Amino acid sequence: MDDMSRRTVLAATAAGSLFAATRASAATGDTIPQPQRPGHGGTDPGPRNLMRDQQNPDLLVPPSTDHGTLPNLRYSFSDSHVRQESGGWTRQVTVRELGVSKGIAGVNMRLNAGGVRELHWHKAAEWAYMLYGSARITAINPDGQSFVDDVGVGDLWYFPSGVPHSIQGLGPDGCEFLLVFDDGEFDEDNTFLLSDWLKHVPEEVLAKNFGVSDTAFNTVPDPSKLYIFAAPVPGALASDKIAGATPVSQSFSHRMTAQEPIKTKSGTVRITDTSNFPASKTIAAALVEVEPGGMRELHWHPNTDEWQYYIEGQGRMGVFAASGQARTFDFMAGDVGYVPFATGHYIENTGKTTLRFLEMFKSSYYADVSLNQWLALTPPELVQAHLKLDPQTLAAFRKSKSPVVPG
Ligand code: MN
Ligand code: MN
Numbered sequence: 001m002d003d004m005s006r007r008t009v010l011a012a013t014a015a016g017s018l019f020a021a022t023r024a025s026a027a028t029g030d031t032i033p034q035p036q037r038p039g040h041g042g043t044d045p046g047p048r049n050l051m052r053d054q055q056n057p058d059l060l061v062p063p064s065t066d067h068g069t070l071p072n073l074r075y076s077f078s079d080s081h082v083r084q085e086s087g088g089w090t091r092q093v094t095v096r097e098l099g100v101s102k103g104i105a106g107v108n109m110r111l112n113a114g115g116v117r118e119l120h121w122h123k124a125a126e127w128a129y130m131l132y133g134s135a136r137i138t139a140i141n142p143d144g145q146s147f148v149d150d151v152g153v154g155d156l157w158y159f160p161s162g163v164p165h166s167i168q169g170l171g172p173d174g175c176e177f178l179l180v181f182d183d184g185e186f187d188e189d190n191t192f193l194l195s196d197w198l199k200h201v202p203e204e205v206l207a208k209n210f211g212v213s214d215t216a217f218n219t220v221p222d223p224s225k226l227y228i229f230a231a232p233v234p235g236a237l238a239s240d241k242i243a244g245a246t247p248v249s250q251s252f253s254h255r256m257t258a259q260e261p262i263k264t265k266s267g268t269v270r271i272t273d274t275s276n277f278p279a280s281k282t283i284a285a286a287l288v289e290v291e292p293g294g295m296r297e298l299h300w301h302p303n304t305d306e307w308q309y310y311i312e313g314q315g316r317m318g319v320f321a322a323s324g325q326a327r328t329f330d331f332m333a334g335d336v337g338y339v340p341f342a343t344g345h346y347i348e349n350t351g352k353t354t355l356r357f358l359e360m361f362k363s364s365y366y367a368d369v370s371l372n373q374w375l376a377l378t379p380p381e382l383v384q385a386h387l388k389l390d391p392q393t394l395a396a397f398r399k400s401k402s403p404v405v406p407g
Pocket of ligand 2: 082300301306339345359
């Protein structure tokens with residue numbers, strides 16, 4: 001059954017639903033989905049979480065091609081604890097939330113205008129994509145070179161492991177961004193904070209280190225007061241450049257959306273890795289846009305796992321994990337998706353607006369293998385010996401070599 005007729009069946013089965021669910025439906029005008037299709041399943045008399053069922057149509061009524069057991073490959077930032085501080089908030093999706101994600105963790109952070117993510121460093125490398133507003137970011141590298149830049153929507157930054165840095169929201173309304181770390185165990189609550197260290201060094205040692213009096217550092221606030229704290233919006237970028245300092249030889253920022261996209265019939269792709277953002281040694285990324293009716297074609301990645309973040313629109317991803325195992329997950333803005341290494345997958349726009357998402361890889365380079373391209377570049381007789389297609393279908397493979405194909 002195709003997707004359209006599956007959704008029609010969902011509508012037709014709405015009549016046999018729970019009273020409470022019917023009330024919810026009357027309020028929202030939505031159809032009550034039931035875990036059934038002709039000859040299979042049955043209604044759900046409840047208890048049930050109708051809003052979640054409505055968000056996950058491909059879990060509730062999986063395509064009949066889904067089979068076997070797969071780990072969970074979806075987690076929403078909306079299911080994460082939010083840590084609120086005086087300058088903004090933060091929440092994270094790590095291996096603790098999404099168990100399969102051993103290699104990558106993500107953080108979603110909001111800094112109000114002037115709000116500062118305290119000067120800090122950590123063991124993992126940090127890659128970032130600006131989702132809203134703008135920020136001033138600062139860092140130094142181990143050669144003592146200085147970095148200060150302003151980043152806006154669609155810009156990236158990358159701080160190698162151990163490199164100390166800060167982020168501050170600019171006017172008029174600060175910023176919101178996604179951080180991606182090259183370690184699934186990363187914990188945003190467990191970073192090396194400037195104030196935390198100073199509070200745990202004897203004052204006479206601080207005095208000796210900085211050549212100041214014993215009481216000079218008594219003014220430093222408790223670490224619980226910093227981390228993400230309110231501060232005045234800084235002046236122009238030029239005023240924050242350090243006089244006489246050597247700028248970093250390799251920039252820690254990159255304008256991803258300024259890249260000319262690869263255009264396809266139903267979308268665009270921008271790829272950023274060490275080939276065009278040399279500092280980003282451990283994270284490669286693709287920003288993908290799929291128009292309504294379009295699809296990110298069947299493919300897999302020959303180098304590593306894929307960690308996704310959905311920025312806007314609605315989509316579903318079908319994954320194939322060999323031995324007949326396949327499962328389908330639904331996504332919307334703020335969701336994280338995951339594809340284990342070498343697992344085949346596609347992502348289909350199931351909404352009425354552009355689907356836009358990020359693919360991140362713990363790798364210095366981006367790579368994928370397209371099923372279409374593989375079959376197009378394999379001797380046709382050999383393909384025919386496997387698939388027994390009609391010759392017209394076979395000829396169609398040779399035309400399609402783009403990463404996003406029309407639906
Ligand atoms: Mn950081
Ligand atoms: Mn992929």
